[in-house]
Amino acid sequence: MDAATAASGDETVTPEVGDLSVCLACAAPLEFDAGRAARWLTYEELAKLDNDVRGQLLKAMLVILTNARIQSTRPVRPRARFEQNDRPG
Numbered sequence: 001m002d003a004a005t006a007a008s009g010d011e012t013v014t015p016e017v018g019d020l021s022v023c024l025a026c027a028a029p030l031e032f033d034a035g036r037a038a039r040w041l042t043y044e045e046l047a048k049l050d051n052d053v054r055g056q057l058l059k060a061m062l063v064i065l066t067n068a069r070i071q072s073t074r075p076v077r078p079r080a081r082f083e084q085n086d087r088p089g
Contacts, residue, residue: 022057027064029057 015021015032022029023038029046030038046054 020053020057022060022064024064027061027068029061 015036015038017032017034019032020030020041021032021038029041031041031045032038046057049057
């Protein structure tokens with residue numbers, strides 16, 4: 001599942017037809033097609049995967065969604081306030 005990002009550190013890695021991945025933005029399970037484009041897997045396709053592969057996909061999806069949730073609930077740091085003498089300009 002690391003071909004799209006070359007997570008192994010080998011920059012020449014390219015996904016093959018049927019390779020699986022997970023979208024880092026929305027956690028959608030993806031499969032690469034012949035044009036090396038990623039497409040969403042259907043529920044039926046997910047159900048047909050081996051339990052180990054499906055489990056890996058679900059773990060990756062959970063991590064992405066959990067991280068997104070944590071990021072969205074973090075308080076925003078207030079901007080540093082300048083002292084009267086430290087203001088630019």
